[in-house]
Amino acid sequence: MDLEIKKDLASNWFKTLQDAFCDNVCKLERNKYQFKSKTWRRNLKKDEGGGEYRILQNGKVFEKVGINFSKVYGKFPKQFQKKIPGAQKDPRFWASGISVVMHMKNPLIPAMHFNTRYICTTQNWFGGGMDVTPSKIDKTEKKEFHKILKNMCNRHNKNYYKKYKKWCDEYFYLFHRKEPRGIGGIFFDYKKDNFEKDFKFVRDVGTTFQLIFNKIIKKKIKKKWTNKDKEQQYIKRGRYAEFNLLYDRGTKFGLQTGGNVEGILMSLPPLAKWK
Secondary structure, eight states: OOHHHHHHHHHHHHHHHHHHHHHHHHHHTTTSSOOEEEEEESOSSSOOEEEEEEEEESOSSEEEEEEEEEEEEEEOOHHHHTTSTTOSSOOEEEEEEEEEEEEESSTTSOEEEEEEEEEESSSEEEEEEEEEEOSSOOHHHHHHHHHHHHHHHHTTOTTHHHHHHHHHHHHSEETTTTEESSSOEEEEEEEOSOHHHHHHHHHHHHHHHHHHHHHHHHHHTTOOOOHHHHHHHHHHHHHHHHHHHHTOHHHHHHHHTTOOHHHHGGGSOSSOOOO
16 A cells, blocks of 8 residues: 555544544533534645644533544654654655543543554654543452453454553553553554554544543533542642653654644643642
């Protein structure tokens, strides 16, 4: 399959998913709250792509949810070339993806994160994943979440769940705190064995995330919470912010490749506390 066709298939899917997620979120808010949308360009002087980020804030369900799409291209800065497969000899790149971060009003509902991407240098690969960060661990919810992920992974390869869960546990870890960010999920990168199979898996990750966030939200949306629960959520959000600013690859990649700063930092919670 021609590379340009692969790029179109991937970026069109990510854009379609952005629309689907936004529609879904608005329905959960009973269409009383809407997203604010902003398009951006990587370079104002020449065509290097861009994207659109959408944010909904202060809803009845979502305190803040950001759903971003991007399709950018150009050349990596010299200091970044050595870190990216296939960019050492040729700095040109193309990248498209979608990222989602949900910070909930009800502190009993966990924060949820998802992203998938397709990156092309002299090599081409998919990456992404999802994870859940509760302020108070619900063992039943954790078990159900991982069961859904395992079943999804098994539809493609029996080895995926164990491999990608381990990768997630290792990745979403705050080394300075010596603690995990949340209850894990799956994380994968450099998937480049077979475009058709890898793209099928990436699409399944997206639709499964939609299934998961609907299931979790609808189960807990009417549960009553206390001020103590909210304070606990604020503290956990502080940990979330620490990870995203210190360790997150997507944040670093976006900032170092001329991405939109507001869109990149939309993952940060609206309110957080430290003590």
